[in-house]
Amino acid sequence: MALQHVIGLDHVVVSVRDLDTAASAWRALGFTISPRGTHSPHMGSANYTIMFGEDYMELLGVLAPTEHNAAMREWLAEQEGIERAAFTALDAAAGVAELQAMGVAAIGPIAFGRPVELPDGRMAEARFNVMRWPVGLRPGGLRIFACQHLTRENVWVPSLLRHANGATRILRLEMLTADPRAAAAEMGGLIAQSPRQEADGAWALPTGPNRADLVFLDRAILAARHPGVPLEGLPQEGAAALVLGTSDLAAAARALGVAPGATVAVPAARATGVLLRFLPG
Template identity: 50%
Template sequence: MTLKNIVGIDHAVVVVKDLDAAAANWKSLGFTVSPRGTHSAKMGSGNYTMMLGPDYVELLGVLNETEHNAPTRAFLAKRGDGIERIAFTTTDAAVGAEEIRARGYTPIGPTDFERPVTMPDGSLSAAKFATYQWPYEEAPGGLRIFACQHKTRETVWIPELQVHANTAKRLKKVFIVTPEPETDAQHMAKLIDGSAKTEADGAVTVPSGGDRADFVFVTKDVLAKHFPGTSLAGIPERGGISLVFGVADIAAAEKAAGSADSRSDVGVVVPPSKGNGVLLAFVKD
């Protein structure tokens, strides 16, 4: 990794048509879900988060149609619920944006924004961010990428929100399904100045940086071999499809997921049909 201003995967953005229903669903799978956040009028969106150790998952919904959320609305219209984009942690959004500009990519942003946060003691605070995006057309395997600088980590990584019944600790892998895993993996590696490694089964892995989660590009056939016995009905031809979580206790993850899960050699698996378009896997960390 030669990009100096990104650390690795920060969070996965799962966009959903019904934000509150999605939050209830993820709660039923053993996640502690944050109070609902509302973004600015310009953004026109709202969110819930599932905070882990170094990273997290964001459920994002459109509350009001705006120019800013047009790409998200287009994604939902075409695919429905699912992983729309992945954020990297950046240490400095302004400097990071200039770093990718120097490599020939015109950044979108940096953009500063914030959302109100109710703290555990009932006081009102704010979560403040600065982000920049790679150009929309630079989406390896159909997965958009951006970088996020957390200016107020203490209002996002709240200890009470990091304890989950399923014992999830962190993201370990993000699977992207594509007819051309080698090409799309090399595309991702180029965007982040990383590397791609072809595995024996045909999957192609791109580390995101540091000890953060890896990207894994696979065909549908290879994805099925990674998650045997899991229904892949309705998954897209191309796009982010699975989040693999490292957990402290597999038995707790199985109990929390309940009837939604199916045990396999990889651990506890929830099919996309029960994970808002996301195949969720829980493995011992």
């Protein structure tokens, strides 16, 4: 049975060493970037967001060392890229209780917020309750948590949803791992979903209706899925590729500077450690 209080992929966290440089890199790929936000002091971090219809990307950087960002700082010492993924929590406290009843030592809820500059110049606050799975549980190298949005209107701002590359949603997040079946099964046990094997041997795990799949695969399958895209800079184990839907594939190709007829994608070197691919959707 699927979780009742966690309903699907909410956003992916792209952890970076230089937040403003990362924002410039993603802006150059045709994304509309939110104004910079600074989290509550106990979080010790700041972010930019890239918003879609029901989900989004978060570019996250450390401002000051805190207990909360210790795992992120350890990870950033080795790499940049998608360090974790968040699911949408309808009720973070109930979600923690639900996972604990399954035998998962969930943590939370943890409350925090960040100021938001609205298009008309007014300042508002985005507030959240988050719940976490234990940090040591990283199927396919991916850390997970869930986020309850208390002020969605201050996050999904209409002017932030339009992108020059036509991006509309996250279709799938692809993780490199030596044993895709085992990693998918482990993740499935943490979110009460059943993985399915795809035709090319990858294992896909649905996260919820109309939300992105998590896909676990090896390097050979990843290369076959993204022909002509260099794989340098990707981890041996961990989140490697982000596949986005676009309402205009030609616009996405122009934004990325990709030749007509080629795979509409860029290597990790252009997207802070993430192989980025667009498909119609």
